[in-house]
Amino acid sequence: MKRIRSVLFFTWFSGLSIAAAQNVAVKGKVVDAQSHAPIEYASVALFRAGEAAPVAGNVSAANGAFTIRKTAPGHYQLKITFLGYQTLELSDVVVGNAPLDLGTIPLSPSGSMLREVGVSAQKAGLLNKIDKQRYDAGQFETAKGGSAIDVLKNLPSVAVNSQGDITVRGATGFMVLLNGKPVLADAQTVLSQLPANAIDHVELITAPSAKYDPDGRGGIVNIVTKKGAADGVTLTVNLQGGLPSTTDYNNLEKPQRYGADATVSFKQGKWDVSVGGNYTRNDNEGYREGNVYTKDFVRNTITRFPSTGERSFDRYNYAGRASVSFAADAHNVISAGFYSGKRYQARLADLLYHNTTADLTTNALISSTTYFNSNLQRKEGTFNLGNLDYTHIFANKSSLTASLQYEHDDLYGGTLNRNLQYPNTQDTIQFVNNPYRRPIGAVRGKLDHSINLGAGKLESGLQYRHDSQDGTFDYFVTPPTSQPDIDKFKGSTHAVNDIYSVYSQYSGKAGALEYNGGLRYEYATRTVRLSYDPSPHVLNLSNLFPSANLRYHLTQAWGLKAGYSRRVQRTSNLELNPIPEREHSETLEEGDPDLLPEFVDLAELGIDRTFKQGAFFGTLYYQHIQNPIQRLNSVYADTILNRVFTNAGSARLFGLEAGVNITPVKWWTLYLGANLYNYKIQGNISILDKPVTIANNDWAYSINGNATFQLDKTWSVQLNANYLSRRPTAQGQDGSFLVPNSAVRKSLMAGRLKIALLWQNMNMGILGANKQRITTYGPAFFTTTNYISETDVLMLNVSFSLNRFASKLKLPVSETGDREF
Template sequence: MKYFFTLTIFLFLLAPAGAQNPVTITGKITDQQTGQGLPYAAVALYRSVDSALVSGLLADEKGIFRFEKLPLAAYFLESQYMGYRKTRMAVPEPASADAGVIALPDMAMHADGRVLDAVEVTGNRDAVESKIDRQVYRAGAFLGSQGGTAVDVLRNTPSVTVNSEGAITLRGSTGFLVLVNGKPVQTDPAVVLNQIPANSIEHVEIITSPSARYDPDGKSGIINITTRTVAKNSQSLIVNAQTGLPSVHTYHNLKKPLRYGADAAWGMKAGKWEVNLSGNYLRNDITGRRVGDVNTTIGNVFTSFPSDGERSFKRYNYTARASVSFTADPSNVISAGFYKGYRFQSRRADLVYNNTKTDLETGRNVGRITYFNSNIAEKTADVTSANLDYLRRFGNKSELTLSGLVESAELDGLTTNINLSEPGRMRTLQSTRNPSENPLTAFRLQADYVVPIGKGKLETGYQYRNQVQKGVFQYLDQNLETGEFLLVPQFSSRTRLLNHIHSVYGQYSGKSGKLDYSGGLRYEYATRRFTAEGTPARNLDLSNFFPSAQLQYQFSKGWRGKAGYTRRVQRTTNNELNPFPEREHSETLESGDPEIRPEFIGQAELGMVKEFEKGSVFLTVYNQRIKNVVNRVNSVYNDTIVNRIYTNAGLAASWGVEVGGNANLTKWWQLYAGGNVYRYAIEGGLFRNTVVVNTSSVVYSVNANTTFKLSPGLQVQWGISYLSKRVTAQGEDSRFVNPSLSVKKTFLKGKLAATLQWQNMDLGIAGANQQRISTWGRNFYTTTNYIQETDIFLINLSYNLNQLTKKAKLPASEFGEREF
């Protein structure tokens, strides 16, 4: 009986245990300050009774973990993540044996300042990341750009080149759309990119295969600048200052260059509010020379007028930026932004011309004059932009966004030109002034709706855009007897360009197994009305579809393939349409064609991405076909003036290969490199097909840098930017090379950083920072060698008052924050 009673009690106690369901424990590892998940954090599960290890795993890319099929018991968790203190959490016991899943609150980890110093030395973040439609570049990886502007960051990407004149091209084209935190900018891209301070940039995104939800503007794609923001429940203050050392080479210029600047950014994110404020000032002069030769043939007279002298730049810019976001509740978010930027540039060209005329039949000299020409071209750009957005989230996980954006840009210029006799320069031969005003105002209204459907999401939207650009161009010639400046109607005009654009789009994107896909269609109805004083208005109505498609397939761990197609448009500007010649300087006029048509582009690409433990590499093959390609070409106006004209030149096509990547070769040596090579061909005609064009060339560019971490807090980076010779519609541009060297040292546990930059390295042997541009035709030839200052030394100081927060900050959404 005693054994029967004991056995009964044992079976009674064992029965519930045998009936217990397995337990699942889920949770998320987060940063204590930002609230964002910590990807691939290490999580260990221990039994409370004896601290024995039960299991261990890595969280996913969002910091989420899951332990399954566990027996009912008391447990505790321990998480580890580099740069953070070890964190422990007890697992609450379920209320019943049938609890099933135990969902834990977020396991928040605290950043450890002592470990962060080590992370600064050993943790190498990739400089480039590949996504389905873009390449993302981390601005902080390029030491040589610190203290500069967005243009200095872009120089490092394989898709972008910047020549000696500051012309920015994306895959060989100057036509591209600029976004700032996802918001489009209608002003000249070069103007905006030269205003945004490099120190405020988190990422640069090169979107070469944009989806249908983006504006179709820009024939080569989109450049999206993502600026830094503050982490959750914290404040941040970053202050930077820059100064330049005395010039090594002055080229006997009239004035010494000045180089200095400062910028600051403050941000706060607490509760329902987020506020970001930033501002900067940058003075960045440069010295240089210009050596040129021009000749024309009219009848039997050959005229040659070579020139030599100073060509320098005085330039400065300042910006102010503010954004605020209010999250009333998780379903309602209101955000607003404001941007103000001003840029001034004065280009001085003080040249001595030797003008000689020769009779081609007799070989006799029929005229000779030597004179001094001082040509100063001033340009100012005053850009103001503001946006207001409202986001509404619904219960079915759909979202509606209503957006409005206004933009104003005052683009003014003044070119003064004076010819003085040689020698002595005491007598004035000619004096002219060329003032211009080219203001632009634009606004857009937009509604976007996103709803989950099946395994993906459907995005639809409507947009209205209104853009007005006016122009007042004057040419004033001085009466040398009275000193009065008189208007020359032949070279003066007033213009007005009006664009109305209505567009709707639909796009579906999703994922099925290893395949990511996206496809969409955008329809656009656009009207263009151009008027020039004294001429009839020109109207152009356009109705077009812009399809897009992107695919990405994960072949295996680390290997991805992707493909994309997009159709785009490059719209015409006021300058390209203005038929009246504008006197740019003593030897050139510039005019447009009021009948010029927009360029339409079909762009396809196919690529591979390989990610490995210590880096990544990508390769993309692309094709671009441009209908109605616009070129600036030359013709002879008179014996000493060449007329530059914008005109459609037919069909252009390019095939190219783009490759880039980065590798952490050792703990102290990191390499980043990117290159682009393409064949560009034009077939068509100029000047109503009176001049046949059939030309092609192979162009390549390389942007690379290598970083050496010599000791904790000390690193050296050497970089180079190289652009090969390229053929144009009527000539060629020579190669262009720019090496640089930067040394960075951190102090005060990384809060203070000092960087010494050696820009445009030359040492008299590299031929750096100079480029020869040549054009020729049946009766003219021009060649100009632009020689710009080399061996420039700058010192940058940066102080980060909230470094721990910045170190803990994870990459933001690929589309940037909702701010401008």
């Protein structure tokens, strides 16, 4: 019995020893080699000899400390990386049966990256690379609780007007990537759904290389979201709510502002799982002042119809997301994601019109009437999609990635347009109902290969994209009208887009020179079928898209770069739809099934400088636009303008953008960005078979900046302003637009809990904030509208994090539906 007990005890003790050996911890502390300040978020990984994938890893905490648990005994290579620092490799790390403490490990600033780091031992707010600028989202405190648009509008090249339209270097067309994946969506729609709190950083790719889709004449905006970085469970929860504006516009309803978003990530061994969800209600109160006239040269009359009244928005969205990644071994990784959501927007325009018709020569009054127009435009959509990716890493460290994404959406809504007697608004003059439904199906499949070749890397790939949309559009008028072309206001459409592409590019570095160059070939087909037209509208395109980028490091502090890229701005199905929609009492909107895409040549030349307190860059750029797509006005009837999407000749744009991120003293950080450009558009075109001459040329600029004051370790204050000057359009100009904001933030629980009070659209009765005048004109019409939105809005944002978030969250987003919403 004693022998048996001894054997059992020895077996039990050996088991404990083996188990302990399998759970040995490797720990240490990462600091800046110059300032000795701890470095947070440094990536620490253990590799076995000859293997490309790490066997274990973690990131450093706020004090620079890291711990890698469950490490089996053996010989390893330890690699520590952090943006702006030289990668440190310890080639022979021996792990035994006891915990291994590597002590304090200093990281030295990178010679090539030094110019890209704003402040040592602090996350860089601005980085300049060969083909892009990178901006830390955390530096824009006033965006917290908002959406991705609130982050984007702070970038030097980006401007957002009163309608929410986003421009990059003066161009409304640009491509959106989410964590490097294409989002073929209307930027305003998709970015408004992404919480600012979930964004880690934003990359502005102004001269994209051939490996990217060529979509978007303004370049590419890549949004990189946060994700749990360490093993275990990571949780973040954000709550936000706001009060009505201090300015009352006598709208029918008070705006509601509240929401929440949460993300949970689990990372353990080979598994990496994330689940997220959000609900946001973000209404907007406002007012509109308009003045319009049309001329009838045949009857020699002029009709004026000024209007004033409410223009408000009800908006909400909710969504659930999930993603999972499984690293089967060091050479194979499988990931999948799913998204399901609902979006809703209702725009109410309750306007009082005073219509007069007068003699064009003598201005003698012929007739006069006053009526009330209530116009409700509603858009809704349900979105369901999923993606599956597989990556294989070969023994020679080359990689092959296969990706598939599928989407099915249901978009529906319409416009209710009521013309009512005034002041007795119970009597209806005319009621027009424009309902529609537009289901969408889309699929994207791609294959990408990467291999180290010579002194650089060769990347190649092929891709297939398909989307189809069926549209049903109705038009009901009460009482019935004798409108001669009423049949064209209802019907159905079927649009199909197929795109086949292949690319190859090579990138590398030779001394102080970085370079990449490539070529993409694309064959695209587009077919639009209309219920009232037996002949399909077909477009076949075969195009090459070359790209090239150079970056030369003059010194450790100075860098030069140059780039070229050919791009395409594709047509949306809405722009192709010729069935008119009664968007307002005074407007009809319709597309053109034969509309051509824009083709754009982009070129840029830039310089950047890093100094002790921060970084600076300046870039000259040029765009030549063939077939620019514009929404142009013409006269449909005395009191109705026809807004038609058409190709407006040609255009060119050149400008200068610049940005600086500086910390003059420890407690004060200043960020400032500006963009100055000249835009020219001209052409002799036809709008609905009527000849029109387009000619406009003018300068415009935008300024975005913020100043952050760190009062102590837990209190901070930020002041922020976005200003857009007046700018030319194809048929007029958009007025200037100013939005100032401020935020006060308090950190609690060692930074895990953060409470921020935001003062949005600061006006104080004197700044003229959050309003913009839009003016268009032609030989037979003139229209100017002043859009006035609420000011002095207070928002409260509460954020709680359990463990650290970093890196990117690979949750899928809408490929096509967002664009058509």
